[in-house]
Amino acid sequence: MTQGIRKLLIANRGEIAVRIIRAAHALGIPTVAACSEADRDSLAARMADEVHVLGQARADKSYLNIKALIGALKVTGADAVHPGYGFLSENADFAEAVVAAGAIFVGPSPDTIRRMGDKAEARRTAQAAGVPVVPGSPGELIDVDSALNVAESVGFPLLIKASAGGGGRGIRLAQNAPQLRDEFPRAQREALAAFGNGGVYLERFITKARHIEVQVLGDGQRAVHLFERECSLQRRRQKIFEEAPSPVLDQQQRETLCASAVRLAESLGYRGAGTLEYLYDDTTGEFFFIEMNTRIQVEHPVSELITGIDLVQAMLRIAGGEPLQFKQSDIQLKGTALQMRLNAEDPARDFFPCPGRVEELIWPQGAGIRVDTHLYPGYRVPPYYDSLLAKLIVQGADRTETLARALRAVEQTTLGGMASTLPLHRELLQQPWLHRADFNTGTLETWLVERRRGGEA
Incomplete structure (x- = not known):
């Protein structure tokens, strides 16, 4: 058990709630699943040591209800809160309320959240740290x-x-x-x-831009990076497919980019896991800071696979008062990894939401394959929240092996009972432009339009 956390309340749901519970249990920390009425039968609720129902299914009555969450802290005796991502994870008022209640907020200070949540202020902070901005x-x-x-x-x-x-x-x-x-x-x-x-x-506006982000960890005194992620394949500015490291950066660019992220994190006295997002100009090779996410990211598993570091456990250790357990020189890049988001959406109907009951479920197995999910056979996906069902994450010695392994993993996956983006990833993984890493933030949407018209990408 970490020295400062006795019982952890998870203020979230879905796959990230399951992920946090597993990390906490690995550290010997008892958990409380704070859930809505719609999630009473969720996998997180089944796995947690305790369950506290916050309120009705609607997020504003449950996962966004600060008063209900603080009440859950007091009733259950939990002394720490992990907010996951989304919902209140970057809400400085919530972080302040947790601290005011005498508990630990697993993340940066309210002041840091507020400062970096204001995008204009974040630009000024980056400039003051010598980090290039658009x-x-x-x-x-x-x-x-x-x-x-x-x-x-x-x-x-x-x-x-x-x-x-x-x-x-x-x-x-x-x-x-x-x-x-x-x-x-x-x-x-x-x-x-x-x-x-x-x-x-x-x-x-950079016409041919890549979205590249750097994962950092800080203990309030010192920060390290876990290299960068390529997140350019997006639809309506929402990520679908991520990989690490970026296939276009050379070693010098990687070192310069990641060093800038560490510099900014340390200038903030950053505590916990955070992500600094950059735009990379494919034409000029320049990179520019655009914003910082002061929370764990959906795509954090690819950084874990290429470094061997459990980010959620690290967050809990830091929140519990421990310093960083490693130096930058201890963190080595090991192969490549990619993540495919499986959403309850139908690509054939313009990604129309398709929640439903899980009728059949088979996940791929084998070396270099990881699945983060909250699904189980018979589970009925509620229609009230984000459509993310699972993250299929694959690692290989190099990008060619990783892409080949990813296609096999997708082909071995069965998700019956509802439409999902699984077939889209099967098709995407066979595109020559993906294998050439010839894409930017506009490529996926262009390909989707051409695909609907029956054209070739």
């Missing part, structure tokens, strides 16, 4: 005239981004000055409605 406005913009002044120096095309945005939301594109005049007030209204904060800022 050319754009120095901070939030008040009106259209100030935005037009920035556009004169930065140039078009430009992205108008919500300061409090995340997950690909709160972003609009302006190709010229008239579009900027039209889109700027719309972006402000959307940001206010979606995030309760109407602040927006501008960034240069």
